[in-house]
Amino acid sequence: MSNLSSVNSNLFSRLRANVKTDFWTVGSLLIALVVLLPIIAVIYLAMFPTENIWPHLLSTVLPGYIRNTLWLMFGVCIGTFIIGTGTAWLVTMCRFPGRRIFEWALLIPLAMPAYVVAYVYTDLLNFSGPVQTLLRDTFGWRTPRDYWFPNIRSLGGAISMMVLVLYPYVYLLSRSAFLEQSATMLEASRTLGCSTWQSFLRVGLPIARPSIVVGVVLALMEALNDFGTVDYFAVRTLTAGIFNVWFHMKNLGGGAQIAVVLLLFIIALILIERFARRKKRYHSSTRSVSPPRIELKGWKTYGAILACILPILLGLIIPAIQLISYSIQYYEASISAGFLGYAKNSLMLSSMAALVAVTLGLFLAYAGRLGKGPFLASCLRLVSLGYAVPGAVLAVGILYPFGYFDNFVDAIMFERFGISTGLLLSGSMFILVYAYVARFLALSYGTVEAGLTRIRPNLDGAARTLGRSPSGVLRDVHVPILRGSLGTAAILVFVDTMKELPATLILRPFNFNTLATHVYQYAKDEQIEIAALGSLTIVLVGLIPTILLSYTISQSRSGGTQS
Amino acid sequence: MPLKKLCAFVAVATLMPLSASANQVNVYTDRQEFLIAPLINAFTEATGTQVNVVYASGAGMEERIKAEGRNSPVDLVMTVDVGRLVDMVNDGLTQPVISDVVEQNIPAEFRAEDGSWVGLTFRARPVYASKERVDPSEITSYFDLADPKWEGRICTRPGDHDYNLGLLASMIFHHGEDKAREWIQGVKANLVQAPQGNDRGQVQNIYTGLCDIAMVNTYYMGAMLANEQQRPWAESVNLIFVDQDTVGTHINLSGAVIARHAPNYDQAVQLLEFLSGDVAQEMYSSGNTEYPVKPGVQLSEVVQMWGEPKFDAESPAAITEYKGLALRIMNEVDFNAGP
Numbered sequence: 048m049s050n051l052s053s054v055n056s057n058l059f060s061r062l063r064a065n066v067k068t069d070f071w072t073v074g075s076l077l078i079a080l081v082v083l084l085p086i087i088a089v090i091y092l093a094m095f096p097t098e099n100i101w102p103h104l105l106s107t108v109l110p111g112y113i114r115n116t117l118w119l120m121f122g123v124c125i126g127t128f129i130i131g132t133g134t135a136w137l138v139t140m141c142r143f144p145g146r147r148i149f150e151w152a153l154l155i156p157l158a159m160p161a162y163v164v165a166y167v168y169t170d171l172l173n174f175s176g177p178v179q180t181l182l183r184d185t186f187g188w189r190t191p192r193d194y195w196f197p198n199i200r201s202l203g204g205a206i207s208m209m210v211l212v213l214y215p216y217v218y219l220l221s222r223s224a225f226l227e228q229s230a231t232m233l234e235a236s237r238t239l240g241c242s243t244w245q246s247f248l249r250v251g252l253p254i255a256r257p258s259i260v261v262g263v264v265l266a267l268m269e270a271l272n273d274f275g276t277v278d279y280f281a282v283r284t285l286t287a288g289i290f291n292v293w294f295h296m297k298n299l300g301g302g303a304q305i306a307v308v309l310l311l312f313i314i315a316l317i318l319i320e321r322f323a324r325r326k327k328r329y330h331s332s333t334r335s336v337s338p339p340r341i342e343l344k345g346w347k348t349y350g351a352i353l354a355c356i357l358p359i360l361l362g363l364i365i366p367a368i369q370l371i372s373y374s375i376q377y378y379e380a381s382i383s384a385g386f387l388g389y390a391k392n393s394l395m396l397s398s399m400a401a402l403v404a405v406t407l408g409l410f411l412a413y414a415g416r417l418g419k420g421p422f423l424a425s426c427l428r429l430v431s432l433g434y435a436v437p438g439a440v441l442a443v444g445i446l447y448p449f450g451y452f453d454n455f456v457d458a459i460m461f462e463r464f465g466i467s468t469g470l471l472l473s474g475s476m477f478i479l480v481y482a483y484v485a486r487f488l489a490l491s492y493g494t495v496e497a498g499l500t501r502i503r504p505n506l507d508g509a510a511r512t513l514g515r516s517p518s519g520v521l522r523d524v525h526v527p528i529l530r531g532s533l534g535t536a537a538i539l540v541f542v543d544t545m546k547e548l549p550a551t552l553i554l555r556p557f558n559f560n561t562l563a564t565h566v567y568q569y570a571k572d573e574q575i576e577i578a579a580l581g582s583l584t585i586v587l588v589g590l591i592p593t594i595l596l597s598y599t600i601s602q603s604r605s606g607g608t609q610s
Numbered sequence: 611m612p613l614k615k616l617c618a619f620v621a622v623a624t625l626m627p628l629s630a631s632a633n634q635v636n637v638y639t640d641r642q643e644f645l646i647a648p649l650i651n652a653f654t655e656a657t658g659t660q661v662n663v664v665y666a667s668g669a670g671m672e673e674r675i676k677a678e679g680r681n682s683p684v685d686l687v688m689t690v691d692v693g694r695l696v697d698m699v700n701d702g703l704t705q706p707v708i709s710d711v712v713e714q715n716i717p718a719e720f721r722a723e724d725g726s727w728v729g730l731t732f733r734a735r736p737v738y739a740s741k742e743r744v745d746p747s748e749i750t751s752y753f754d755l756a757d758p759k760w761e762g763r764i765c766t767r768p769g770d771h772d773y774n775l776g777l778l779a780s781m782i783f784h785h786g787e788d789k790a791r792e793w794i795q796g797v798k799a800n801l802v803q804a805p806q807g808n809d810r811g812q813v814q815n816i817y818t819g820l821c822d823i824a825m826v827n828t829y830y831m832g833a834m835l836a837n838e839q840q841r842p843w844a845e846s847v848n849l850i851f852v853d854q855d856t857v858g859t860h861i862n863l864s865g866a867v868i869a870r871h872a873p874n875y876d877q878a879v880q881l882l883e884f885l886s887g888d889v890a891q892e893m894y895s896s897g898n899t900e901y902p903v904k905p906g907v908q909l910s911e912v913v914q915m916w917g918e919p920k921f922d923a924e925s926p927a928a929i930t931e932y933k934g935l936a937l938r939i940m941n942e943v944d945f946n947a948g949p
Contacts, residue, residue, distance in 0.1 A: 107941035169807070175818040191803075191820060200806040281768045281806040283946060290669065291770050296934040297697065299673070439669035446670065450677030457681055469681045473674075474664075553670040557636060557662035557683075560643075564665070568642040571667055573808045573830070576837075 071517065072423055075414035078407055079426045082485050085444030086310070086432050092443070093307050096300030100292050108283065116284045116312070118202055119209070119277075120267050126210030127266040130358050131217025132259055136247050137355060139225040140233075142340040143348045149355040151597035154538070156362030157215035158589030160546045160563070162275030163582045165208045166575040167366045169279070172199040200280040208280075209270045211362035216269070217262035219539065220494060223531045224255035227501050243341055257500045260320050261493040265539075267316065268435040268489065271309055274549070285309050286437050299443070306440045313435040317428065367586070373579035381569075381580040385560060389581075390588055393561040396476075397544040400483035401491075401592075404540040405533055407484065408491030413521050416499050416507075431489035438486065438549030445482050445554065449473045474556050482550045487543050491536035498532030499525065534596040542589045562588065634660040635877035638675065639688040640667045641864070645898050646688070652893065653884045659877050675703055675869060684869045685878035688730070691772065692863040693930030695727040704867040709879045715886035719923040720863065720903040727927070729865040730885055731900040733827045734921060735777055736859050737850040738813055740822040746848050751856070752781065755823065756796025762949070764797060765812050765821035768805045769945030770937060773827060777860050778936040779929035780922060784857050787935065795943050804948030810834060810843070817843040827862070832899025832912045851919035859919055863926035864900070 101109075137143070138150045156164075172178055179196055188194045198204065232254065236246040252259070274286050285305055293302030343351050374381060415427045433441055453470045460468045472478050502525060510520045526533070548563045555564070566581035639646060643665045650661045664684075666674065672694070675682055687704075689695055698704050699722070706725040713725075720729035737749055748754070755764060767774065781790035802821040812824035813834060834844035851859045866885070868878045884890055891902035896910040901921075929936075940946070 103938060103941070107938075107944070173807075173811075174820045175811075175814045180818070189819065198803075279807075281804065281946060283770075287770070291937055293669065294772075295770065295775055295937040298934075443670050443673045446674050446677035450679055454679050454681055467681075470678060470683065473678055474683065549668055552668045553666050553674055555664060557664055559664075565643075568644055568665065568667065572642055572644075572833075573810045574833070576839075 071410075071414040071417050075411050075423065076426060078411060079430050082407075082430050082433065082488055084448050085441050085482075085485055086429075086436065088444035088447050089303050089306055089436065089440060092300055092447075093303035094300070096304060097296075097298045098301070100296065100298060100301040100304070104288065104292075109288070112283055112285050112288050115202060115282055116271070116309075119206060119270055119282070119284055120312070120316075122203075122206030123209050123213060123266055123270045124263055126206065127214040127217045128259070128263055130210065130214040131262060131266075132221045132252065132255075134214075134355050134358060135218045135222035135225055136251060137351050139222055140243075140247070140251070140341060141343050141351060143343045143351045145352055145355070149359070151594050152359050152363070153218055153355060154215050154593050154597055155586065155590060156212050156358065157219075157539075158542050158545065158586045158593065159212050159362065159366060160275070160548075160566075160582065160585065161208055161212045161273055162279060162570065163370075163566075163575070163578070164212055164362070164366050165205075165276045165279050166570065167369045168204070168208065169199050170575070171365075171369065172197075200282075202282050205277050205280045205282045208276055209266075209273065211358065213266040213269055214358060214362070216265045216539065217259060219535050220258040220262035220265075220497060221255050223494075223498065223535050224258035224501065225251060226531060227498070227528075254501075258494075258497040261497045264313075264316060264320070264431075265434070265490060265493060268313060268431075271312065271435055272437045274437055274439070285312075289437060289440060303440065306436055309437075310432055310435055313432065317431075321428075367583070370579040370583050373576040374583060377576045377579065381577045383565070385565070386581075386584070389560045389562050389565045390584060392559065393545055393563065393585070394588060396479060396483065396561065397541045399480050400487065400544040401537045401541040403480060404484045404488050404491040405495070405536045408488060408493075408495045408536055409521075409526075409529075409533065411488075411492050412496040412499050413517075413525065415496065416504075417517055427492075430492055433485045434487065434489035438547065439553065441486055442482060442550040442553045445478065445485065445550070446473070449478055474554075476556060478554050479551065479556075482554055483540070483544045483547060486547070486550060487540045490539040490543060494532050494536040494539065495529065498529045498535075502528055538593055538596045541592050545585055545589045632660065633658065633877065634662060635685045635874045635881050636683045637661060637663045637686045637688060637881075638666050638671055638684045639663065640671055640694070641665070641688055641690050642667060648897060649885065649890050649893055652889060653881055656884065656889075657880060659880060661881065672698060672701070672703065676701070680871050682869060682871050683873060685872040685874045686866055686868055686881055688864070688866040690862065690864045691776070692727060692729055692865045692926045693776070693933065695865050695867045696927050696930045698867055699726045703870055705870050705872070705875075707868055707879060707882060709883055711883040712879070712886050715883070715891075715904045717903065717905060721865075722927070727865055727867045728882060728886065729863040729903050729926070731891070731894045731898075731902055732861040732863045732921070732926070733829045733900055734851065734859050734861045734919070735773060735825055735827050736919075737852055738816060738824045738826045738847045739850055740816050741846055741848050743822045744848070746850050749823070749850050749852060750854070751852050752777070752860070753793060754852070755800065755825075756793045758796075758799070760800040760823060762800065762802050763822040764800045765802050765815045765824050766797075766805050767808055767812065769794070769798075769940040773809070773862065774805075774825070775933055775936045775940065776862060776926075776929060777825065778939065779932035780860050780925040782932045782935060782939075783925050783929050784922075787939070790936075791939050791943065794939060794945060798943060798945050799949055801949045805946055810840065813843045813847060814840070817846040828901075828913075828916070829899040832910065835912060849916055851916065853922070854920050857924070858922040861901075861921050861923070861926060863903075863923075 134153050138146050138153070170176055174191055183189065232250055233246055236250040241249060271286065274290065277284050277286060285308060289302045289305045292298050292305060411427055411430060415424060449472050453473050456471060457468045460466050506524055507520050510524050515523060546563055548567055551561055551564055562581055562585045566578045566585065569578035646663065650663065653659065654661055675684060687698065704726055707728055708725060712728055716728055721727065737755065739746060739749060778790060778794055781793055809826045809830045812826055815821050816824060831844055831849065834840040853859055866882060868875065872878055886904060888904065888907055891904045891907040894900045895902050895907065895913055899910055899912050901913060
């Protein structure tokens with residue numbers, strides 16, 4: 048007995064030693080818990096399926112779903128990596144005509160909802176679209192058996208659409224990493240005989256690795272939680288499986304089980320990457336002068352311009368031209384009295400979500416940096432998971448805990464004071480902002496954390512020696528250095544909230560619209576023409592902060608030059 | 611963005627009370643706003659009752675009602691598919707509609723006997739066939755689509771879409787699982803390509819010659835005829851209302867239920883009486899080319915064009931229990947893989 052209690056107290060004291068109870072640890076554990084509530088709820092739902100769906104799924108469509116999901120992840124990973132890092136390197140390290148415009152224009156495709164881009168390209172490229180019609184008229188073909196043309200509604204098509212709108216994640220993150228890289232290292236690499244290209248491959252990329260990985264993982268999570276695009280293209284991924292089991296088999300628990308499998312994909316991905324770069328350090332030894340940009344000459348100039356123009360052309364200009372022509376053609380039908388109000392709602396919610404998510408992201412990332420033990424570290428890694436779950440599933444995970452809380456408070460208040468408080472949070476604006484933060488915290492946390500890893504720890508040490516408290520170090524040292532990363536984080540959350548649809552649809556208050564929900568009612572009814580004007584407005588409203596913050600980030604390059 | 615303003619915005623929005631006392635009714639619906647808003651406005655104008663709506667298209671509406679529990683503010687739930695309503699009735703989320711007016715307006719086959727759910731409108735899913743390349747007399751039943759003579763000539767949206775699952779579920783309901791499976795396998799063998807795109811896209815495919823036959827809901831026809839660019843697509847096809855000598859052409863029935871904890875029951879009934887009345891039923895028909903359930907209502911020009919075919923009113927509520935089986939069959943025959 049005494050033996051047991053001594054083991055017990057031993058265990059407790061060890062646990063106490065591992066889990067410190069200071070402000071940063073307790074604060075971040077609380078935040079993590081609140082943000083993870085929907086995920087916990089989804090896991091809970093997964094424990095109560097109405098029947099075991101796996102035998103049927105395994106013997107029929109599941110292998111195909113998994114194959115498609117893996118291919119989609121692979122394609123999006125390669126595509127966003129190449130376009131994102133390549134263009135980011137060009138605009139930060141090289142000098143060529145148009146660089147300043149490309150610097151922010153490369154971001155804008157991010158504001159395009161993927162499903163809208165998918166609709167536009169389908170209209171252009173399918174059998175009945177103008178491109179194939181022109182080909183048929185020119186060459187006298189009639190049926191699809193007369194010639195070969197790549198099918199846009201395919202796995203390859205879905206990968207292309209997603210790469211076009213998701214590469215900006217990688218671009219943004221690797222750009223801010225390249226901007227914060229020191230000149231000395233790159234110069235050293237050149238002195239050691241590296242060509243420009245080699246110093247990109249051997250120094251630039253490896254140092255920026257944590258940021259690039261965050262960007263690619265974010266793009267992959269977004270690809271996994273997408274339903275609109277893959278559904279329209281009839282590419283069946285695990286996400287399609289979730290909805291089929293949930294709706295048609297009326298098995299919410301079974302759907303939640305597939306969602307949990309989806310989570311395992313992401314966790315595996317994160318673990319593999321962490322394992323691959325264990326113990327390596329990514330901060331540069333000095334943070335002195337930004338390297339001078341390399342002047343490109345001859346064909347290299349044209350190559351660089353082409354490399355930057357292509358993603359903008361395909362991800363922004365071509366879809367935008369099509370949307371503009373629809374908007375003009377269907378102006379009367381698409382302009383609605385509430386339009387301005389919807390834009391205002393979107394703007395307000397997106398700003399709120401960005402503000403809260405960046406603040407929490409910074410708090411968590413810094414708490415992680417303070418190094419309070421492995422338990423905290425693994426908790427922090429989990430807060431990103433909300434982003435990998437399809438929005439509608441996450442929304443259900445939000446509905447139940449909030450509904451439970453509201454009814455619980457109502458019951459107590461009624462019992463004690465005879466007052467019915469009804470629903471306090473459910474169906475309010477608060478639940479929407481909460482949903483956005485739970486969903487998009489991965490964006491801000493990942494971005495800020497990647498930025499922090501590039502700051503030398505001895506800076507913290509120095510500031511602490513000079514008498515700063517941990518929060519003082521954060522305020523006076525990190526926040527100024529991190530301006531670029533914080534801006535990046537804010538853009539990402541802002542733009543993603545502008546586009547957010549499934550959670551907004553189901554959680555919103557009465558008589559409430561955002562631009563995204565307004566657009567969706569037409570898109571759902573197969574009227575992309577009438578949805579065009581609203582989609583353009585989403586892009587335009589997303590554009591304002593994007594340009595502003597992009598400017599701030601490029602300023603941080605010169606701002607960060609003093610040592 | 612000034613921080614203070616933002617905080618105030620959220621605080622006010624959060625604490626906005628939604629009391630039951632005012633003259634209002636709260637609606638959740640998966641139907642689109644541009645369809646429902648004109649009806650709601652007409653109702654408010656006629657009665658002075660304010661209508662609050664959450665347009666919860668997509669997933670999770672039932673989960674929201676369940677999670678909100680006894681404090682849920684919702685009075686009336688309107689869905690595009692009556693199957694969802696039947697499921698809600700079975701889950702104990704509803705209470706019966708008690709109204710003589712509603713009973714008079716809606717024929718018995720379009721509502722539950724005990725008033726637990728009521729149908730409001732329906733859309734048929736006939737066969738669309740090329741005017742140029744298909745003789746309409748060659749197709750009289752959905753079963754004809756499985757005839758090998760149509761090999762390489764049929765196109766459709768994915769098999770796990772609700773409309774196609776509904777049709778397959780009604781085949782199971784009327785003809786049994788084996789015949790339904792055989793039928794969908796035959797249709798699959800006749801496809802020109804893997805199922806993809808939406809309903810209008812299939813009509814466009816017929817217009818451009820990719821295929822000759824498709825299954826498409828009726829109300830898209832009205833929408834395409836009203837759209838300058840799409841009118842030629844619509845004019846290139848005949849609508850064939852199949853199974854006229856047997857069960858009738860398959861339909862989707864839209865409808866409504868009153869929520870179990872509805873704080874404004876009377877107003878919800880009032881709204882249902884309005885929606886099933888002449889004015890609203892005619893608006894459904896003219897605005898969205900749907901079939902009104904109330905007999906004797908003036909049909910829109912387009913709807914009139916199709917005459918008075920026989921519809922399968924029996925299956926919409928019954929097939930909800932076959933949807934899961936329909937999905938299993940679609941998976942087992944691997945319908946989405948195409949021919």
